[in-house]
Amino acid sequence: MANAGLTSYIEKNSYFHKVNPLTKLLILICVIILSFTLKNFIYILALLVIIIPIAIKSKVLSMTFSPIFKLYFMFILLFFIQGFFHPYATEKLIDLPFGFTLWKDGLLYAAYIAARIFVMMVFGYWFVLTTHPGDLVSSLSRIGLPHALGYIILTTLQIIPRFRTQMQTIIDAQRSRGLETQGNLIQRLKSFVPLLGPLFMGSVQQAVEKSMALEARAFSAKGEKTSYRQATIKTKDKVIMVITVLFSISWEVLSWTL
């Protein structure tokens, strides 16, 4: 994998890859606030109209939307549960046999939640795809994020793909000794210990070694820390930030007044 070791970040030479992580973070935060406060789900979904050109300009359009489609089942379930069993439903849509009723406000509520999840995930994924974790942490450090905390964020992000490859090796090793990892529930439960045992021991060992390797390189030294990756805030960042804030405020006002 070309990006193994670093979250889902995809190295590309695009306009938005070069935008400062803090700018992109501001966009993400505004979207999150908007999706919780906008009056109606149509206004939330309309935000997708904005992400499409942005994702195209970031050269990650299909990847931005791919994870959300894997969740289609969750969305179906959401509409099903809220549609039939919404606790405060008052407005009937259709009466079905066996005493089931499809509620209009239940469906609307589901649409509201779905739109929220959809928009936040799409923007969140776009953010992760275009932002190098190292740049993000170094930018955050410069506006006051504690050094150690930044490091924790960074290693957590990096550890996920590591875990994945490690897990695959362990699965292969135990399958070579005749372990069935597929099949019925009991078989799967039985394979729990052989698979998680080595993973757990391995991570403890790695954590100990990692901390010593860090200390050996003056991680806890006092004083100012510098950073190899540096993202500066340029004029275009300021422009994007201003547009983002202005747009968010007006969109919010519009949704409540119209």
Next chain:
Amino acid sequence: MSIIQVKNVSFEYFKGVKVLNNINFTLNKGEVVAIIGQNGSGKTTLVKHFNGLLRPTKGEVLINDEDAVKKTVAQLSHTCGYVFQNPDDQIFNSVVTAEVAFGPSNMGIKSHELKVRVNEALRTVGLYEERDKHPLDLDLNQKKLVAIASIVAMRPELIILDEPTTGQDHAGLLRVEALINELRKNYTVIIISHDMNLVARVASRVVMMCNGEIIFDGSPKEAFTKNALMKKTYLKPPIITELAQSLKGFKRDVLTVDEFMDELKTKLKK
């Protein structure tokens, strides 16, 4: 009698990137085959096809004349035992015997027979005295031997050792060499190794890989005289072979110090 036949096998982890390219290879009973080649040349990828961990993108793998595609890894492990490079990736029991019993118990081997197999495997690798210890209290050499024993206890026909000597001290090295010589009495053996001295001393056949292709397949003596091929995949023959090759009139396929001394003695007599 062939255990494994690999026919025109190609393999890609990602579309368009061939890690194995049209491999043909036949493994016969009783051989000790060393697969050598630089990092990333495809050695591990090739042997993972023998127990079904990987399936060919093209071509076929026959295990005892049956198509491997039709069998699960668990079924194939009865025939092909593959010992992973890092023992920490598999050890999860708190006693050595339990760890070694894991494989055969997955095969459905029961009480008495299971004990017999575990003890025999531990004796074979020389860990019988350590049988009641916690595997994580053992040193790296011994942990590696636990991993090997856990495959030996399954009594496959073929035992594959992936880099059995990496990270081992000299004592560990000697033990692995002795172990391979013990295993060859009852099993067909494949070793993957970067240690040319080990290869020269134990292999009956050498397979040289480079960029996903087999560029040489023959005896160790022949392999170490193919200097151009060796260079292509960044290998160096054992020092003693190089020394003999650089001396005028010496045989070019000397593999061990003993052979070198014999050669020297005959030269001195003349």
